[in-house]
Amino acid sequence: MxxxxxxxxxxxxxxxxxxxxxxxxxxGEGEFVGILGPxxxxxxxxxxxxxxxxxxxxxSASVLGLPAWPRNAALLPRIGVQxxxxxxxxxxxxxxxxxxxxxxYGVAASRADEWLERVGLVEKADSRVEQLxxxxxxxxxxxxxxxxxxxxxxxxxxxxxxDPQARRNLWDLLSGINDSGRTVVLTTHYMDEAxxxxxxxxxxxxxxxxxxxxxxxxxxxxxxxTRITLTDGEVLTTRxxxxxxxxxxxxxxxxxxxxxxxxxxxxFLDLTGREYRA
Amino acid sequence: MSTPRTxxxxxxxxxxxxxxxxxxxxxxxxxxxxxxxxxxxxxxxxLFSDQxxxxxxxxxxxxxxxxxxxxxxxxxxxxxxxxxTHSDDLDDAIAQVRKxxxxxxxxxxxxxxxxxxxxxxxxxxxxxxGALQALVDGTNLAVTGQPxxxxxxxxxxxxxxxxxxxxxxxGLLGWAVAMSAAFGAxxxxxGWRQTKLLRRLQLAPVSTRTVVGARVSxxxxxxxxxxxxxxGVGALFFGLTLxxxxxxxxPLLVVGTLCFMSIGLLAxxxxxxxxxxxxxxxxxxxxxxxxxxxxxxxxxxxxxxQTFSQVLPLKHLNDGMLDVMVRGEPWTAALLPMLxxxxxxxxxxxxxxxxxxxxxx
Ligand SMILES: Nc1ncnc2c1ncn2[C@@H]1O[C@H](COP(=O)(O)OP(=O)(O)O)[C@@H](O)[C@H]1O
Ligand SMILES: [Mg+2]
Numbered sequence: 001m002x003x004x005x006x007x008x009x010x011x012x013x014x015x016x017x018x019x020x021x022x023x024x025x026x027x028g029e030g031e032f033v034g035i036l037g038p039x040x041x042x043x044x045x046x047x048x049x050x051x052x053x054x055x056x057x058x059x060s061a062s063v064l065g066l067p068a069w070p071r072n073a074a075l076l077p078r079i080g081v082q083x084x085x086x087x088x089x090x091x092x093x094x095x096x097x098x099x100x101x102x103x104x105y106g107v108a109a110s111r112a113d114e115w116l117e118r119v120g121l122v123e124k125a126d127s128r129v130e131q132l133x134x135x136x137x138x139x140x141x142x143x144x145x146x147x148x149x150x151x152x153x154x155x156x157x158x159x160x161x162x163d164p165q166a167r168r169n170l171w172d173l174l175s176g177i178n179d180s181g182r183t184v185v186l187t188t189h190y191m192d193e194a195x196x197x198x199x200x201x202x203x204x205x206x207x208x209x210x211x212x213x214x215x216x217x218x219x220x221x222x223x224x225x226t227r228i229t230l231t232d233g234e235v236l237t238t239r240x241x242x243x244x245x246x247x248x249x250x251x252x253x254x255x256x257x258x259x260x261x262x263x264x265x266x267x268f269l270d271l272t273g274r275e276y277r278a
Numbered sequence: 279m280s281t282p283r284t285x286x287x288x289x290x291x292x293x294x295x296x297x298x299x300x301x302x303x304x305x306x307x308x309x310x311x312x313x314x315x316x317x318x319x320x321x322x323x324x325l326f327s328d329q330x331x332x333x334x335x336x337x338x339x340x341x342x343x344x345x346x347x348x349x350x351x352x353x354x355x356x357x358x359x360x361x362x363t364h365s366d367d368l369d370d371a372i373a374q375v376r377k378x379x380x381x382x383x384x385x386x387x388x389x390x391x392x393x394x395x396x397x398x399x400x401x402x403x404x405x406x407x408g409a410l411q412a413l414v415d416g417t418n419l420a421v422t423g424q425p426x427x428x429x430x431x432x433x434x435x436x437x438x439x440x441x442x443x444x445x446x447x448x449g450l451l452g453w454a455v456a457m458s459a460a461f462g463a464x465x466x467x468x469g470w471r472q473t474k475l476l477r478r479l480q481l482a483p484v485s486t487r488t489v490v491g492a493r494v495s496x497x498x499x500x501x502x503x504x505x506x507x508x509x510g511v512g513a514l515f516f517g518l519t520l521x522x523x524x525x526x527x528x529p530l531l532v533v534g535t536l537c538f539m540s541i542g543l544l545a546x547x548x549x550x551x552x553x554x555x556x557x558x559x560x561x562x563x564x565x566x567x568x569x570x571x572x573x574x575x576x577x578x579x580x581x582x583x584q585t586f587s588q589v590l591p592l593k594h595l596n597d598g599m600l601d602v603m604v605r606g607e608p609w610t611a612a613l614l615p616m617l618x619x620x621x622x623x624x625x626x627x628x629x630x631x632x633x634x635x636x637x638x639x
Contacts, residue, residue, distance in 0.1 A: 053477055076483040087478035089296045090469060091303040096296065103292030104482040128303075 004029045004152050004183040005050060009059035012045050012207075019045040021207035022059065027185060029151075032178045034198030035187040036264065038277055042207040043187040044084055047154055050185070051081055063152055077105060080150035084157050086137045088129040094140050095125040098147055105148035115143040119173060135166035139173065146177065153177065155186040159193060171196060191264040191276065203268060210271045215264060222270055224262040231256040289484040293492035301462065301496065310461065312504060315454035318573075319508060322446045323516035334406050336360040337371040339385040344417055359409055382406045443516040445575065448527070448599035451508040453572040455501045455531060456538045456563050456592050462497050463542025464555035471636065472552065494539065501535040502528065523609035526602040530612045530619075534595040537623040538563070541591075543630040566592045594618045 005027035012020040020042040027033050035043050048054040050061045052068040052075065061068040066075045088097055095116060102112035116125055119139040124132060132140060138158050145153060158174065159167045167190075175197055178184045188194055194201045195215045202212040211218060226241040230253060238244040241259060248254050268276040287295070301307055338345055348356055363380075365371050371383035372394050381403075382395035391414055395406050470476040479489055505527065512518030545558035567573060569583065570592035576584050587593040598615030601607035 051481060053480065071480065073483060076481060079481070081478065081481045083474045083478055085472075085474045087473045087475040089300055089475065091300045092296055096299065100292045100296045101482070103287040104289045104479075104484050106289075106483075 002029050003027065003065075004031070005061070005063050005185065007046075007050060007059070007061045010046065010049055010056050010061055011058040012042075012049060012054065013057045018207045020049065020056075023204075023207075023209045025202060025209060025212060027183060029183055030178060030181045032184045032197060032199045033186070034194035034201045035185065035204060036189065036191065036194040036201055037187075037204035038189055041189075041204040043189075043204055044156055045207075046204070047156055047185065047187060051079065051154055077148060078151045080145040080148065080153040082141050082145040082153075082155045082158060084160070086129070086141050088137075088141075091128055091130065093126050093128055094121050094132065094136075097129055097140060098144050101144040102147045107148050111149075112147050115147050116140075119143045133166070134162050135170060138162065138170060142173065142177075150182070152183045153185070155184065157187050157189070159188065159190065167193070191268075195264055201264065203264070203271065205268075205272055211267070218264065218267050219262045222262040222267050224266050224270070226262075227260040229258040229260070289482075290488050290492055293484070293489060294496055297466075297493055297496045298499070301500065307458070307461065307465075311454060311458035311500060312507060315450050315457070315504075316507065316511060319446060319450050319511060320515075322450070323443045323512065325442075333361045334359055334382060334409075335380040336362050336406075337365050337374060337380050337383045338362055339365050339368045339371050339383055342384055342386040342391070344386060344391055344413060345384065356409070356413075359405060384410070441517070443512050443518045444604040445600070447508055447512040447518050448603045449570075449572040449596050451505060451531075452534065452570070452592055452596040452599055453563075453567040454504050454508070455535055456541075456567065456595070457560075458500055458504065459497050459535045459538035460542035460545065460559040460563050461556055462500070463493075463539040464545040464549075464559040465542075465552055466493060467543055467546030467634075468549065468552040468555040471546075477636070494536065497539055498532055498535050501531050505531055518604075520603055521606035523602045523607065523611070524604075526609040526612040527599050530595065530598045530602070530616055533616045533619045533623070534591070537591045537595070537619040537626075540623045540626040540630060544626050544633070547630045547633040547635075563592075566590050569593070570596050572596060591619050591622045 003026050005025065007023055007025040010020055010023045010025075011018065023042075023046055035046065037043050045054065049056050050063060050068055052061075052063075052071045055069055063075055064078055066072050068075070089100060092100065095113070098112040098116060099109050102109060116122055119142060121136060121139055121143070124136055129137060129140065142155065142158060145155070155174070159170050162170065171193070174184075174186065186197065198215070200212060200214050201218060203210045203218075213221070225237040225239050226244075228236040228238065228241065228244060228248070230236070230248075236244060241261075245254070245257075245259070248257065265276045268274075345356070345362070365383075368383070368385060371380070374380040375383050375394055375396060378396075382393050384394075385392050391410060393406065393410050395403055467476075470479075480486075509518065509520065513520075541562055542555075542559050545562065546555045549555040549558050569576075569587050570590050571587070572592065576587060594615040598612045601611035602609060605611075
């Protein structure tokens with residue numbers, strides 16, 4: 001697997017604050033990586049250094065084998081970016097918006113229209129961006145990031161500030177965007193989102209990268225007991241769930257039980273000693 | 279909606295079109311760029327420009343030696359102000375004045391010149407009274423053996439320097455362009471910074487030059503449209519007449535636009551919100567408009583104020599435009615103002631660039 005993104009010792013300090021602190025990260029081509037962490041963890045700063053928007057204080061980042069900083073004109077057409085805020089031209093319609101971005105990348109308007117369709121905004125094509133709902137604006141923003149068919153996509157908290165329903169709807173769209181072998185890096189402060197979408201999850205806190213692995217491996221590596229909740233409310237904690245479940249089956253008490261293994265939340269708790277709070 | 283040929287616009291055109299659409303759809307911006315200054319033009323033009331409306335219709339009743347015996351040069355000057363017809367019927371003449379068919383009826387009773395006129399049209403009444411008074415005064419002087427002053431100075435009744443509309447069109451246009459250029463730049467820099475659009479554009483394969491170029495060319499185009507509208511309205515409705523080198527106002531206005539965009543940039547760089555930026559731009563441009571003679575001539579202002587106005591870019595823009603558009607100065611009269619504006623723009627842009635921060639916090 002060749003590396004789409006290679007980050008070595010990446011650091012950004014603001015005065016005494018180490019916003020990003022010596023992060024090493026290698027993302028393979030075609031991988032979907034989630035960067036998970038509470039607000040202020042340094043996700044955006046890390047992403048913006050990899051995109052080439054911010055100069056690292058120390059360390060280096062390269063994308064598709066090219067150094068990210070200083071801004072590399074050869075790299076720009078090959079990466080797609082959705083910034084944390086919805087960066088739109090004021091008072092343009094959804095269609096005008098994506099057509100403008102298409103033109104910036106030398107992409108035909110027809111391709112832009114295809115993207116509008118793909119993100120389900122055909123009916124809203126003539127609405128001004130100010131009139132779109134949060135979810136619709138995020139869809140448009142994602143379409144604008146992808147309109148030139150980039151090899152690597154960065155999405156900074158695309159589901160932040162959306163209601164749960166809109167968030168789930170967006171997952172369908174997001175889970176499909178690396179089907180064609182595209183590399184995707186997405187930041188989020190939602191545990192379930194990282195778990196549902198990402199091949200590998202990097203957990204960040206206070207500027208540091210704590211772990212980077214598949215969700216399953218992270219939870220598996222966690223030395224946490226399994227919780228079995230019975231219908232009568234009794235909770236059994238065990239390190240050998242198979243044995244326990246067999247016992248319950250013998251007693252015919254298996255109906256309606258809930259088996260909970262560890263979650264990413266437990267992983268975070270385990271790593272930091274604090275409860276996860278987005 | 280778009281033809282296949284334009285379906286792949288260049289980045290420059292795509293950006294320009296996006297920015298222009300954003301402007302045209304911003305009612306407030308359009309109002310302050312075009313409608314608001316135009317209201318002033320109509321107001322000032324309509325209020326004060328009656329003096330230049332047509333000649334005064336005069337009926338001379340019987341023999342009025344004072345008028346009939348005017349020397350040739352004074353007669354020509356007199357003829358520029360009055361349309362003279364003769365009549366022998368005083369009652370009929372006064373009736374015509376009452377009906378508004380004529381503006382004044384004049385008769386001579388011995389040594390006294392009697393003028394019958396109405397106050398319906400104060401401007402014409404003023405001209406009539408002034409011109410006739412001058413005529414009588416002049417004659418008196420001549421009769422008393424003083425050096426003959428038969429040179430009837432009808433012009434003195436009107437604004438000696440410039441007609442209202444001639445003065446206000448360039449001045450208000452200067453103010454309008456200053457406002458829209460400064461507001462546009464200030465709002466853009468703040469808005470784009472806040473939505474991170476500026477960052478987003480940095481990540482697109484377009485150069486900073488293209489982005490800035492698109493923004494500037496939209497503002498310059500808007501300024502030229504403002505100019506066309508002002509000149510059009512002034513000429514069509516208020517009798518504005520341009521003088522020879524008026525076309526020099528175009529490059530002058532372009533440099534002026536750049537200058538006020540730089541002021542808007544500065545306003546955007548030193549503020550944290552879009553509203554703050556527009557307010558800061560307003561704070562710089564509005565007082566400047568007063569002190570640069572956009573709303574009233576500075577001739578009557580104290581000397582220190584006139585001196586101070588010389589450091590204001592709008593003063594130079596206004597003066598330059600007055601010179602080439604209505605004062606009949608040669609095209610070279612615009613060069614010095616252009617130089618001043620260009621230097622001002624450069625300095626302010628450099629300051630703004632130094633003060634600019636990507637982050638608003
Ligand atoms: N331009 C900046 N100047 C000073 N501090 C900053 C700046 N940008 C971010 N920070 C700080 O760096 C830390 C990480 O921020 P950020 O990368 O935005 O976190 P996240 O995206 O994970 O919420 C925060 O404490 C934030 O306040
Ligand atoms: Mg962030």
